[in-house]
Amino acid sequence: MLIHRRKHAGDGVEAANEALTPKTHRASETSEDKLKTEAVCAPWISLQDICYSYGQEDEGGQQVPSLSHVSLDMYPGHTYVVTGPNGCGKSTLFRILAGLSFPESGRYLFHGEAVTRDRMNDREWSKTFYRRLGFLFQNSETQLFCKSVREEIAFGLLQLGLSGEEVQRRTEQYMDMLDIGALAERAPFHLSGGEKKRTALAAVLAMQPQTLILDEPEAGLDEDGEARVTGFLASLKREDRLIIIATHSRRLAQEVGGEEIRMTKAHTISSGM
Numbered sequence: 001m002l003i004h005r006r007k008h009a010g011d012g013v014e015a016a017n018e019a020l021t022p023k024t025h026r027a028s029e030t031s032e033d034k035l036k037t038e039a040v041c042a043p044w045i046s047l048q049d050i051c052y053s054y055g056q057e058d059e060g061g062q063q064v065p066s067l068s069h070v071s072l073d074m075y076p077g078h079t080y081v082v083t084g085p086n087g088c089g090k091s092t093l094f095r096i097l098a099g100l101s102f103p104e105s106g107r108y109l110f111h112g113e114a115v116t117r118d119r120m121n122d123r124e125w126s127k128t129f130y131r132r133l134g135f136l137f138q139n140s141e142t143q144l145f146c147k148s149v150r151e152e153i154a155f156g157l158l159q160l161g162l163s164g165e166e167v168q169r170r171t172e173q174y175m176d177m178l179d180i181g182a183l184a185e186r187a188p189f190h191l192s193g194g195e196k197k198r199t200a201l202a203a204v205l206a207m208q209p210q211t212l213i214l215d216e217p218e219a220g221l222d223e224d225g226e227a228r229v230t231g232f233l234a235s236l237k238r239e240d241r242l243i244i245i246a247t248h249s250r251r252l253a254q255e256v257g258g259e260e261i262r263m264t265k266a267h268t269i270s271s272g273m
């Protein structure tokens with residue numbers, strides 16, 4: 001396992017500069033080649049001492065954290081598998097990575113730029129952000145809103161400005177890959193949980209984003225569905241792609257061969273790695 005972690009850089013400018021500067025990383029089991037690549041490569045994602053709370057208080061009136069001092073650098077060419085018990089903060093972390101929630105303290109840099117509420121409210125900035133980053137929600141219902149499965153997949157592709165021909169080609173290709181061709185004209189709202197998950201996955205994957213963030217892609221799938229999705233995710237690895245997956249499936253974690261990031265009940269990353 002290899003994990004990229006570093007201390008919080010307090011100063012903003014220093015932090016931004018640091019994100020663009022080559023640095024060394026803690027690595028336990030890695031090849032020399034990997035270290036060489038990372039020495040010349042800046043992280044695409046840098047989380048710096050991130051804390052987040054939903055505002056709930058404990059009996060003593062203290063805010064209950066959902067993320068506590070999470071620091072992490074993530075690099076292209078890698079697949080990171082985020083594991084940990086229910087409620088440890090995986091989905092909260094992923095919502096921050098996807099620019100849907102914002103840390104209470106700490107910084108999130110994407111390609112060296114801070115992802116802030118103001119930036120995400122800027123249409124051009126967020127459009128560019130979502131061209132580079134695709135996100136699968138844990139609950140697929142949250143992201144399905146079109147009248148048919150086919151439209152659901154085509155929607156994002158049209159947003160990318162692809163030609164009608166290319167939209168059609170990719171829509172068919174990804175429906176085929178996720179084995180949902182027979183559902184093409186069905187309303188996503190009326191599909192089973194597993195069918196919804198495969199539709200949402202097809203919609204995200206068809207956009208071929210450089211950074212893919214998948215929150216429990218196997219949840220709700222039957223054995224065949226999980227095997228298909230696992231095999232497909234394992235095949236997505238590329239030098240210029242960053243993949244981050246939260247999962248409870250040991251099989252998926254093993255087969256995609258990623259680097260494990262273990263989150264704990266204390267809502268942070270295990271220091272035992």
Ligand SMILES: Nc1ncnc2c1ncn2[C@@H]1O[C@H](COP(=O)(O)OP(=O)(O)O)[C@@H](O)[C@H]1O
Nearest residue numbers: 054056066084085086087088089090091092093
């Ligand atoms: N919308 C919410 N409002 C209040 N608390 C939440 C909300 N979403 C999650 N939480 C709490 O935040 C913690 C982390 O949840 P979550 O990120 O969903 O964990 P995981 O994905 O690892 O199961 C849990 O204690 C959970 O109860």
Ligand SMILES: [Mg+2]
Nearest residue numbers: 090091092138
């Ligand atoms: Mg979750």
